[in-house]
Amino acid sequence: MEVKNANAAMLSNYEVFRLLTDLKEQKKDSGKSKHSAGQQNLNTIMYETLKYLSKTPSSRQRPEMVQAFLSTMRDHKLTKAEKLQLLNHRPQTAVEMQLMVEESEERFSEEQIEELIQTISQLLPGDPEQEVPANAGAEMA
Amino acid sequence: MFVLVEMVDTVRIPPWSFQRQLNEAVSEELNKKLANKVVYNVGLCICLYDITKLEDSYIFPGDGASHTKVHFRYVVFHPFLDEILVGKIKYCSQEGVHVTMGFFDDILIPPESLQQPTKFDEAEQVWLWEYETDEGAHDLYMDQGEEIRFRVSDELFLDTSPTGPKIDETPPAQPGQSAAAAAAAPAQDTNEKKFAPYTLIGTISEPGLGLLSWWNN
Numbered sequence: 001m002e003v004k005n006a007n008a009a010m011l012s013n014y015e016v017f018r019l020l021t022d023l024k025e026q027k028k029d030s031g032k033s034k035h036s037a038g039q040q041n042l043n044t045i046m047y048e049t050l051k052y053l054s055k056t057p058s059s060r061q062r063p064e065m066v067q068a069f070l071s072t073m074r075d076h077k078l079t080k081a082e083k084l085q086l087l088n089h090r091p092q093t094a095v096e097m098q099l100m101v102e103e104s105e106e107r108f109s110e111e112q113i114e115e116l117i118q119t120i121s122q123l124l125p126g127d128p129e130q131e132v133p134a135n136a137g138a139e140m141a
Numbered sequence: 142m143f144v145l146v147e148m149v150d151t152v153r154i155p156p157w158s159f160q161r162q163l164n165e166a167v168s169e170e171l172n173k174k175l176a177n178k179v180v181y182n183v184g185l186c187i188c189l190y191d192i193t194k195l196e197d198s199y200i201f202p203g204d205g206a207s208h209t210k211v212h213f214r215y216v217v218f219h220p221f222l223d224e225i226l227v228g229k230i231k232y233c234s235q236e237g238v239h240v241t242m243g244f245f246d247d248i249l250i251p252p253e254s255l256q257q258p259t260k261f262d263e264a265e266q267v268w269l270w271e272y273e274t275d276e277g278a279h280d281l282y283m284d285q286g287e288e289i290r291f292r293v294s295d296e297l298f299l300d301t302s303p304t305g306p307k308i309d310e311t312p313p314a315q316p317g318q319s320a321a322a323a324a325a326a327p328a329q330d331t332n333e334k335k336f337a338p339y340t341l342i343g344t345i346s347e348p349g350l351g352l353l354s355w356w357n358n
Contacts, residue, residue: 001150006183008214009145016143016187016216023188038173045177045187048244056227085225088142095349095356099225099292 010080013058013088014066020050057090060125069123076116077107090124092117142226145190146183146217149210150174154198156205164192167211175215179338182298184219185245218245220293220341227353230287233268235261238283240291240343247337250291254344255283256351270351281355288353291343301338 024046053059066087073083078101085100097113098104104113152170154163168189175186194212201208220226228240228248238255240248252259256270262282270281283289345351 001148003146003148003180003183004212005147006219007144008147011143011145011216013142019190019216020188039169041178042172042176042188045244049187052243081221081224089225089227093349093356099290099347099349 010084013053014061017053017059020046057126058088072119142220144217144219145214147214149212151208151210154207181300184217187216187218190214190216224293227290230283230285230289232285233266238268240289248341248343250343254346256346290350291345293341294344295342297340299336299338
């Protein structure tokens, strides 16, 4: 076996999540679980990875959201790795932004960081559990 | 977190699978070979992304199976340096905090990379952060099962391919002693530790890193 390119492309968590869910659907449709001894490794890794990814905000994204997010981010000067981390983690505080964007204090002002956080909250879906209490509060008032 | 790796390999399809579509048979073989396995200096392989090229299949004398050279792309877990990841604390030991992500277990945060000042509680086998505020010192425990955000500071790849049998270096023993020498050699092999082929070293010594509960308002 030969590795031609160990870093051909970076994948976002959402892409891997979609790939694994589609693969799972395919396997369910085909029905038979032949060679189950050999498939065990694939089943294990698929199950664990899906379990991990379904708990992250990136599992709730859709292709249009990712596209909109990336085109908006094109104007801000962020590296590919930084944009990928913002897409995967959906930071909501300035502290988280500082972790993912290198030297954020020197490259961006506080208002710009706030603006970025607002854009991220608008374009990327968050945790439905976190948003429900806010709605309940609004209804009661 | 995940990267696409281009690889080339020769896949062997046994004759009883000849009725299947070549693409399907090849995909299954590749997943059987690579899924959930660590490739040296590449990362933990997750699943097949796609097949880019299938070359001609050959049958060699003496083996009824077909051999096909396949160019394909595989999804591999390989976080880049300084990437932020979220995991769960598996357990704490003197070596540091062991973190797991479900599909990947061998993540270690050594004591030097924990939020300082930190202390190891022997009784409860847990690391804690002695956080000082104006009101006084709080002990923040790093309990099992807690979600933790960390930065990847280093990665270690270990070649765990099998090595040949050890050559006995002791001089040929007398007939009376040879039984004892033979008994000692297998005992040595069973004491060897199993090393993880891929380990991640993390750090949480920055504002924002550590247990998620520490930073959520």
